[in-house]
Amino acid sequence: MMTRLYRELLKIRRAEEEVARAYPTDRIKSPVHLSIGQEAVSVGICWALNPDDIVYGTYRGHALYLARGGDLREMVAELYGKLTGCTRGKGGSMHLIAPERGVMGMSAVVGTTIANAVGHAYAMKVRRQEAIVASFFGDGATEEGVFAESLNFAALKKLPVLFVCENNGYAIHTAQAKRQGSLDLCAKASAFGVPGRSIDGSDIEAIISTARETVNEVRSGQGPRFLEVRTYRWREHVGPNTDFALGYRSEDECSSWIANDVLPRVAARLDQDERRAIEAEVEAEIADAFAFAEASPFPPASELVRDVYKEEAPCCN
Amino acid sequence: MATLVQAVRLALHYGEEHLGVTDVFGEDVGPPLGGVFTATQGLRTAWNSPLDERGIIGMAMGIAYAGGRPVAEIQFCDYGFNVIDLLKVAGNQYWAGAGQYPLPMVVMTPSGSGIRGSLYHSHSFESWASRLPGWKIVMPSNALDAYGLMLSAIEDPNPVLVLLPKALLRVRGEQRLPGEPDDENELKERIDAPVGEARTTWQPRWPKMEPYFVPIGKASTVREGDACTVISYGRTLPLAVQAADELATELGNRAEVIDLRSIFPYDWKCISQSVSKTGRLLIVNEDTEVTNFGEHLLRRVIEHHFYDLLVRPRLLAGKHVPGIGLNQVYEQNTVPQLRHIKQAMSEVILEQA
Ligand SMILES: Cc1ncc(C[n+]2csc(CCOP(=O)(O)OP(=O)(O)O)c2C)c(N)n1
Ligand SMILES: [Mg+2]
Numbered sequence: 265m266m267t268r269l270y271r272e273l274l275k276i277r278r279a280e281e282e283v284a285r286a287y288p289t290d291r292i293k294s295p296v297h298l299s300i301g302q303e304a305v306s307v308g309i310c311w312a313l314n315p316d317d318i319v320y321g322t323y324r325g326h327a328l329y330l331a332r333g334g335d336l337r338e339m340v341a342e343l344y345g346k347l348t349g350c351t352r353g354k355g356g357s358m359h360l361i362a363p364e365r366g367v368m369g370m371s372a373v374v375g376t377t378i379a380n381a382v383g384h385a386y387a388m389k390v391r392r393q394e395a396i397v398a399s400f401f402g403d404g405a406t407e408e409g410v411f412a413e414s415l416n417f418a419a420l421k422k423l424p425v426l427f428v429c430e431n432n433g434y435a436i437h438t439a440q441a442k443r444q445g446s447l448d449l450c451a452k453a454s455a456f457g458v459p460g461r462s463i464d465g466s467d468i469e470a471i472i473s474t475a476r477e478t479v480n481e482v483r484s485g486q487g488p489r490f491l492e493v494r495t496y497r498w499r500e501h502v503g504p505n506t507d508f509a510l511g512y513r514s515e516d517e518c519s520s521w522i523a524n525d526v527l528p529r530v531a532a533r534l535d536q537d538e539r540r541a542i543e544a545e546v547e548a549e550i551a552d553a554f555a556f557a558e559a560s561p562f563p564p565a566s567e568l569v570r571d572v573y574k575e576e577a578p579c580c581n
Numbered sequence: 582m583a584t585l586v587q588a589v590r591l592a593l594h595y596g597e598e599h600l601g602v603t604d605v606f607g608e609d610v611g612p613p614l615g616g617v618f619t620a621t622q623g624l625r626t627a628w629n630s631p632l633d634e635r636g637i638i639g640m641a642m643g644i645a646y647a648g649g650r651p652v653a654e655i656q657f658c659d660y661g662f663n664v665i666d667l668l669k670v671a672g673n674q675y676w677a678g679a680g681q682y683p684l685p686m687v688v689m690t691p692s693g694s695g696i697r698g699s700l701y702h703s704h705s706f707e708s709w710a711s712r713l714p715g716w717k718i719v720m721p722s723n724a725l726d727a728y729g730l731m732l733s734a735i736e737d738p739n740p741v742l743v744l745l746p747k748a749l750l751r752v753r754g755e756q757r758l759p760g761e762p763d764d765e766n767e768l769k770e771r772i773d774a775p776v777g778e779a780r781t782t783w784q785p786r787w788p789k790m791e792p793y794f795v796p797i798g799k800a801s802t803v804r805e806g807d808a809c810t811v812i813s814y815g816r817t818l819p820l821a822v823q824a825a826d827e828l829a830t831e832l833g834n835r836a837e838v839i840d841l842r843s844i845f846p847y848d849w850k851c852i853s854q855s856v857s858k859t860g861r862l863l864i865v866n867e868d869t870e871v872t873n874f875g876e877h878l879l880r881r882v883i884e885h886h887f888y889d890l891l892v893r894p895r896l897l898a899g900k901h902v903p904g905i906g907l908n909q910v911y912e913q914n915t916v917p918q919l920r921h922i923k924q925a926m927s928e929v930i931l932e933q934a
Contacts, residue, residue: 293908295698295699345909353907353908353910354700354904354907354911355699355906355907358700359699359700372700373659407632408634409635436614436617437613438614443629509776509780510613510780511613511776511780562908563906563911565914568900568902568915569900569902
């Protein structure tokens, strides 16, 4: 287990570090919302999911996409705005999809995918499918009306949906305490009839075991569940850098999370050779993905009007 | 000279000090960020709202009803789609309440393409907004107009939507704002928050700004000419001016370029007089073409000036695609660029009457 866990966490961390490193060259055309520091949330929750389960996420979605086995080449190419990207250079980093992996989409519009996840779960329940839906979103998204609307309906219909709030304490530069009268997200969920649990995002084993337990409840028809995973974004809200100079949070606050980083603790449990082998594999995979993105073509102008509608002919001719 | 975004900030400051602005609010509008484009940095009445667009517009209405003068921000107009219902209600209320509910509120929001923001940081909003009776809608293309339109918006007793062209926010004006220091470094030092430790205790040292009102509903003729009339606003306006200048040199024909500035109410007199003079019309904006606010102007020009027109009037707008794709190939083929504008303008000028 530790081997695979390390590989998944490392792949996300290193891929995003490479994104950050390449960023100043301007070859990456997309705004990027990095998950560095938050990888354990996606990896730990997805650990408890089955291959045919469905996930919906947000613009901070590299980690979720990769944790579900989304193709790294297609992700990096998408960030480069290339034709070979997962949305052919249309959506960029904020709109990754991999339907074949159950990654139904991420959205730059905060909150939108929460309701989509609920609708998806409703349809699956009606069709008596076994799979469940996990909906990932930030602490800020819980302030949008759609959060309340979605929980209400999910509880009403006892839908097989797992709400996962990645609480990194901030929406852009505004701390949760400056936006919410009550910080108890689980209590809010439970007020709608959706039982919640809060987990320390630096404890990968706690995330996995709680996720397993909770996913079992959802899968066995007990209705929706809510998980708050307390985590922390190390880099700036959008972009490759740190942002401690902006004065909305202190470097000390971040340091304590870095000191609790999941990665070295997982790494320490592997033997040296195994660890080196994984690291070499991951580096090779990342180098390959960037080389693929570099070598891929930009979309031709004709791509612009492709896929506006399902049928090929524009409709007013 | 002040940038467009600095001009907005200076206008809001003037509004706080002299025009009764009580609340400048929205997501990350208050300290420490002062807005993602810094439009609200250092303002006395600025505060952070929860992440909730419907809450923002709904609360602005409530604040205005209670006698306040709110200026609310929607962080990107793309999130205005989340709150189109409350925007609709805000436009209706005065009429629907038989004049008993004045609603003096301002909503400002960055609009349009130009920052490589991909799908949901690049939409235009003026055509949607033009379908909201009860609202006034303005869109400056330079710092001085931004200052003057914002003051007029604040003073206006109706809801006013100020669309800020994202691509031009950091562009410096060519004219000094009244009260702005001569030295732009001095301005920066006075009103732009520093980074680092210093930010936590920073206070702006506002220059003593003076009033300057650009009346809502008044266009500005930025190039005079008789070869054709070009109506534009926002990001495409400076491009239209550049195209007109280049064509004046290359062809010797001078286009008349009108910066509409107000989408509603718009300056029909200015348009009508110019079209009567030139008989040729090109409208340029970047909103999607079906259906586009420019089509309303076209319709009115055709109805009133059919017999004055020498050649077909035209609209150059954004393509009817769902959004602006990340790759520049998408963006540059979706919304008019300089070369498209120049091409269209020369066609309108050179077509045989
Ligand atoms: C509907 C909507 N409103 C505003 C924004 C601008 N915006 C982008 S990210 C963000 C903060 C989101 O915070 P949170 O949900 O906590 O997610 P995090 O970025 O911390 O992962 C905001 C306000 C948006 N993208 N969509
Ligand atoms: Mg957050």
